[in-house]
Amino acid sequence: MAETKPRAGxxxxxxxxxxxxxxxxxxxxxxxxFITASNICSTSIPRIIGHVIDALKxxxxxxxxxSWLLLQVLGLTIGSGLFMxxxxxxxxxxSRRIExxxxxxxVNALQNQAQKFYxxxxxxxxxxxxxxxxxxxxxxIGPAVMYTANTITTFAFALTWMIMLNGWLTLAIVxxxxxxxxxxxxxxxxxxxxxxxxxxxxxxxxxxxQETFSGVRVVRxxxxxxxxxxxxxxxNRNYYARSMRLARVNSLxxxxxxxxxxxxxxxxxxxxxxxxxxxxxxxxxLTQFFIYLNQLLWPIAAxxxxxxxxxxxxxxxxxxxxxxxxxxxxxxxxxxxPLSEPLKGIVTFDDVSLVYSGQRPVLDHIALHVPAASSLxxxxxxxxxxxxxxxxxxxxxxVTTGTVMVxxxxxxELSLEVLRGGIAVVPQESFLFSETIRENIxxxxxxxxxxxxxxxxxxxxLDPDVQSLPNGYDTIVGERGITLSGxxxxxxxxxxxxxxxxAILILDDSLSAVDTDTESRILDGLKDVMIxxxxxxxxxxxxxxxxxxxxxxxxxxxxxxxxxxxxxxxxRGLYAxxxxxxxxxxxxx
Numbered sequence: 194m195a196e197t198k199p200r201a202g203x204x205x206x207x208x209x210x211x212x213x214x215x216x217x218x219x220x221x222x223x224x225x226x227f228i229t230a231s232n233i234c235s236t237s238i239p240r241i242i243g244h245v246i247d248a249l250k251x252x253x254x255x256x257x258x259x260s261w262l263l264l265q266v267l268g269l270t271i272g273s274g275l276f277m278x279x280x281x282x283x284x285x286x287x288s289r290r291i292e293x294x295x296x297x298x299x300v301n302a303l304q305n306q307a308q309k310f311y312x313x314x315x316x317x318x319x320x321x322x323x324x325x326x327x328x329x330x331x332x333x334i335g336p337a338v339m340y341t342a343n344t345i346t347t348f349a350f351a352l353t354w355m356i357m358l359n360g361w362l363t364l365a366i367v368x369x370x371x372x373x374x375x376x377x378x379x380x381x382x383x384x385x386x387x388x389x390x391x392x393x394x395x396x397x398x399x400x401x402x403q404e405t406f407s408g409v410r411v412v413r414x415x416x417x418x419x420x421x422x423x424x425x426x427x428x429n430r431n432y433y434a435r436s437m438r439l440a441r442v443n444s445l446x447x448x449x450x451x452x453x454x455x456x457x458x459x460x461x462x463x464x465x466x467x468x469x470x471x472x473x474x475x476x477x478x479l480t481q482f483f484i485y486l487n488q489l490l491w492p493i494a495a496x497x498x499x500x501x502x503x504x505x506x507x508x509x510x511x512x513x514x515x516x517x518x519x520x521x522x523x524x525x526x527x528x529x530x531p532l533s534e535p536l537k538g539i540v541t542f543d544d545v546s547l548v549y550s551g552q553r554p555v556l557d558h559i560a561l562h563v564p565a566a567s568s569l570x571x572x573x574x575x576x577x578x579x580x581x582x583x584x585x586x587x588x589x590x591x592v593t594t595g596t597v598m599v600x601x602x603x604x605x606e607l608s609l610e611v612l613r614g615g616i617a618v619v620p621q622e623s624f625l626f627s628e629t630i631r632e633n634i635x636x637x638x639x640x641x642x643x644x645x646x647x648x649x650x651x652x653x654x655l656d657p658d659v660q661s662l663p664n665g666y667d668t669i670v671g672e673r674g675i676t677l678s679g680x681x682x683x684x685x686x687x688x689x690x691x692x693x694x695x696a697i698l699i700l701d702d703s704l705s706a707v708d709t710d711t712e713s714r715i716l717d718g719l720k721d722v723m724i725x726x727x728x729x730x731x732x733x734x735x736x737x738x739x740x741x742x743x744x745x746x747x748x749x750x751x752x753x754x755x756x757x758x759x760x761x762x763x764x765r766g767l768y769a770x771x772x773x774x775x776x777x778x779x780x781x782x
Contacts, residue, residue: 206511207503209518210334213294217287224283228342231276234269236350239484241265247477280339288335295327298517307523308589309549317400322516325395326509329388333506337499344492344499351485358478362468365460366486369453376449380442384501387439389508394432401428407672443501450496457486523588523609530606536615536696537565537600538727540586545595547581547750555581557750559595563743568728570738572771573747579731580620582747583699586729587616599697617695619703623686625674630659631666633674633685637693645692652718653688654711655681680707687715697727704737712737735772744768 214221245262248254303319355363405412405421412421461482468474540563547556556578563569571579584590585597588604597604604612617637625633634649635641646666650656658681662668674682683703690698704712716737719728732738739758746754746761746768754766761768 206507206514207333209510209514210291210330213291214287214334216294217290220283220287220290224280224287224339225342227276227279227283228339229346231273231280232343232346232350234273234276235488236347236354236485238266238269238273239481239488240354241269242484243475243477243481245477246480247475284339284342285335288331288338291334292327292331295330295513296323299323299327299513302517302519305521305524306519307521307591308584309522310519315396315400315403317398317403318396319516320403321392321396321399322509322512324399326392326513329502329505329509330513333502333510337502337506340492340499344496347488347492351488355482355485358481359465359468359474362461362464362474362482365464366457366482368460369456372453376453380446380449380500382504383442384439384446384504387435387442388505389512391432391435391439392508392512394428394435397428398425398432401425446501454486454490458483461486523591525609526606528606529608529611530602532600532602532607532611536611538615538696539563539565539598539600540697540727540729541596541598541601542582542585543596543598545585545597546593547578547585547590548593554593554750556585559750559752561745561752563727563729565600565727566725567743568723568730568741570741570744571729571731571747572733572735572738572744572768577747578750579747580701581750583618583701583729583731586697586699587613587618615696616699617690617693617697618699619683619686619690619701621683621702621705623674623682623703625670625677625682625685627669627672629664629667629669630662630685633670634666634688634692636689641692646688649688649692652691652715652722653684654707654715654718655684655688658684680711683707684715691719691722695726697729698722700728700730700732702731702733705733709734709736716740735768735775 241262245259248258248262299322352363352367355366401424405425412418461479465474465479465482469476469479540561542559542561545556545559546554548554559582571582573579581590585592586599586604588609591605599607599612599615626636631643631646634646638645643666647656650659650666659666659668668676670676670685674685677685683705684707687700687703690700704715707715712734713736722728728741730738730741735758738744742757744756744758744761745752746766748767754761754764754768756764762772763769
């Protein structure tokens with residue numbers, strides 16, 4: 194499994210969020226206005242309370258004057274609460290919307306990646322980013338941004354009032370602030386490192402769980418339940434150990450903040466008490482200092498908490514960014530060639546070679562022409578390059594050298610949407626969604642009618658099986674079609690491809706899981722479907738492709754024989770040998 198590591202620098206990773214924030218700049222602006230207004234109200238309250246305390250010593254103070262001051266406190270308190278509510282309705286809503294945008298961008302980035310991208314990454318690791326890391330980024334954008342703004346504005350207003358009261362006492366209180374900054378920086382760096390380690394281990398946990406759940410039938414068949422449980426325990430124990438290391442570092446933040454904060458109480462009590470004794474301060478003014486300190490309690494304590502969220506958000510954004518910013522190997526050209534009409538289905542391979550990551554050539558100098566509305570059969574031993582050859586047509590991979598053309602145009606110059614929209618592929622290992630059989634069949638044509646679904650199903654010889662199910666075409670097939678047999682899944686995928694009405698239909702050994710009688714009936718049904726469209730069939734059984742207009746035999750990535758069924762038999766080569774062996778196997782069976 195390839196690990197997705199964030200690049201160094203929390204600020205560098207968080208800069209990725211700037212375009213998202215710009216989309217909601219109005220909400221950000223009003224959120225900052227509301228939080229500023231809230232703190233103006235809250236930091237004005239201590240001054241009024243101080244005046245009340247000092248006024249109580251005056252012999253001329255009236256009840257009306259005190260009541261008016263208390264009404265001002267009540268009004269400012271209500272105003273502070275309302276503005277804080279408005280802050281949450283803007284900044285927190287903004288964070289949820291950015292979370293939605295991030296999820297959409299992440300899924301879109303995954304859908305646009307080439308096939309090779311998924312060879313290096315497990316499903317579990319990609320799901321871990323989707324479920325865990327996006328949430329961590331959202332926590333930074335929402336609570337962290339809100340409390341950071343709250344801390345800055347509270348400090349600004351509270352310190353301004355405190356300096357106006359007594360500059361020397363305020364300076365004495367500010368002394369611990371650099372120490373707080375140093376502690377939070379050191380601990381924040383540790384949090385960043387430990388959080389990244391936890392997330393990497395979480396990928397292993399989700400990967401193991403996902404593979405075990407998907408392969409539960411294999412696990413049971415080989416009685417490996419205990420082994421898988423023990424293996425998961427080891428991975429989970431490592432995850433627990435890393436999480437505890439992160440928790441221990443996190444647990445130091447708040448106590449450190451509280452100790453440093455309580456030191457300021459001693460400073461205010463000592464220096465402020467002496468100032469009251471020497472008449473440099475009044476009791477009301479000293480009370481204001483204590484109230485301001487209480488108002489600064491949460492912002493100072495939040496420094497550590499916010500630092501942790503920033504570090505986690507940066508680590509997660511780095512991991513997400515590595516996926517979102519990953520440039521697909523296969524993508525549309527800058528200037529795609531427009532087509533004036535739908536694809537005809539003419540396929541040409543011009544001296545095509547394909548190499549995977551430094552291996553020997555999977556395809557070696559392939560030259561092949563498939564006319565429109567014709568059929569091509571492909572046979573060969575396992576690993577001869579059959580699937581790799583057809584995967585080049587819809588550009589699941591790009592050629593290493595040479596050119597693949599459709600309708601005389603290099604496929605790299607065609608829009609992927611146009612190219613793949615005119616091609617339907619039925620792989621050997623058919624994938625079905627956790628939907629009804631009906632929805633799986635019309636996946637390629639969502640607007641198809643029930644009659645069209647039924648017609649495609651009958652051609653694929655699926656209808657009798659579906660009719661025997663309790664809910665018919667409304668039967669939920671389960672994850673990856675687990676409730677269907679291998680042959681039923683293949684026929685469902687074939688019905689889906691038939692219904693799509695492609696210009697090019699590719700059947701990649703998609704009849705391997707059905708018996709010869711069903712295969713014969715499917716091929717008879719396909720005769721009408723093949724009229725007017727290019728059909729490419731890959732098969733191990735000669736009976737599947739012997740009726741094709743042309744047949745090629747691949748061996749070690751090269752075309753070693755080409756011709757019709759009768760012409761290839763006359764050559765007495767690999768094709769004839771395969772045909773004779775299969776006939777002998779049928780006789781023995």
